[in-house]
Amino acid sequence: MNIMELTQEEQAMFDGDKGRAVQEAIRFQVEVGKFFNAKRFVPIVNAHVMGDIEVMGDGGLEMMRQIADEGAKCVVPSTSNARCMHFSDEPRLQPDKAEEDKERELVMHLRRMDISTTDTCINYQTVYQPKLGEHVAWGDTGTVIYANSVFGARSNFEAGKSSFAAALTGRTPAYGFHLDEVRRGNIVVNVSATLSDLADWGALSKIVGHPNQDYYAVPVFQGIDTTPPPDALKHLGASLASYGSMAMFHMVGVTPEAATLEAALGGNEPRQTMTVTDDDLQGIYDGYSFVDARKNIVVFSGPQQSLFEMQRLAHLFEGRKVAGNMTVVVTTNHSVYSDAKRLGYVDTLEQAGVVLLQGVCFYILQRLSDIRAENEWANLVSNSAKIVNTITAHRFNTVLRRTADCVDVACTGELK
């Protein structure tokens, strides 16, 4: 088995000179590095940690308690991903009380470790934008693919303890997307479809990602004749990561490592070339169907909404009311919520009957299967191609629709 080469400082961490938490962190990283034949560590400048009580459970909480009790601190600026609870009084979305207490304790421990609990899966839009070539350790797939693709930064999926370990040691094993050769494109996607809504970008990713589930598949998009806004790239990336388990894409003329198709491929002979047309896109929407049900939910989440998404939703819902048999949930992070409140978007949405949640993502809500059953929701409609894929363990019937169509479903109750 491969042994990673450690610097003097890393060896000191490994030997326990910087405390037990750091020792356990780097030993964990070395084991992961061995699997991927990593030769060394790379220093990181930022960590984004994923951990909430719904996914880490009591064992994870105890681990965080021990790390914080030891006084271990992050050695790079670190933020937290979206949480599984919103700590509001909304009666339709209540967590277990005991789990809520644990989640509050967990947040406290994260803060003791010097993690800024931003509770966001859109850190790349609202908190930190790494530079070209910068190594980071981010613990959410949508954030990782955005970092690699749009910023040209370098991160693997750093899940569970992995992102915490990187925050404590200030480094991560050099494998995967930290390496030049892994970042080169290997699937060419010619796009002739018109992409007019955020849902279209996610649908495009479903077409590319679903049949090519491979962490090391790197699609290169070309032929897109518009300048995609950040929210479009966000939905494209989040959906690719979800359907394809992919961590990077290139877009010719748009992303920093893809000035040309040749540059994006970096000498690779593409393993596949595909074309996506308007008919292909329509086929994705046609592939979803509603089940006959009285109560349903429309969700704008996964990823959390940016300020501009909030603005657009406010415009679409202005002067309208959510239908009596429908529930509408919008999630965003604390900073966007604050601005959206100041700008009047929150009030407009709330007047329409929309439920706004801060610091969470809908599909990771604690006890979501029970919440679904209690509210008798059958269909979940969203403009997020990611969320209609990620939420299925909770047995929703999911339907992807364009943003304005989602709002129409929400306000008319008509399933179309």
Next chain:
Amino acid sequence: MTTVHVDRAWGEKVGGQVLVMREGFSPRYDLNRVTGVISRIGHSAEGESIKGKILVIPTAKGGVAGGWAFFDLLHKGIAPLALVFGKLNPVMVQGAVLANMTITEGWSQDLVRLLKTGDTITLDPARKEIVF
């Protein structure tokens, strides 16, 4: 006796019954993590419990939940015994290492075709071999 070679492996030698999946797997997308039963509607292993099983999975699906989920399943007493992937992502390795769960990637023969749920296999990470 059949021996299948794997590309990468981590963990202790283990043996047990397999649960064979015909498509990708994510603990978040496909599993009820309270009961340990595959809950995604239409999944090839829908209704099957993962507890104590060696999961044979062609691909890892996206999502970081696996980084914590296997550790959590271990604490709940409903963890699988080991993970055998055709292709995986780092999440599965990070999750397996945290839960001290044997994991392999890449196979010299198609295990989804060769094995059926309930068969017994032995994983030997040191030799990068699966024997049944």
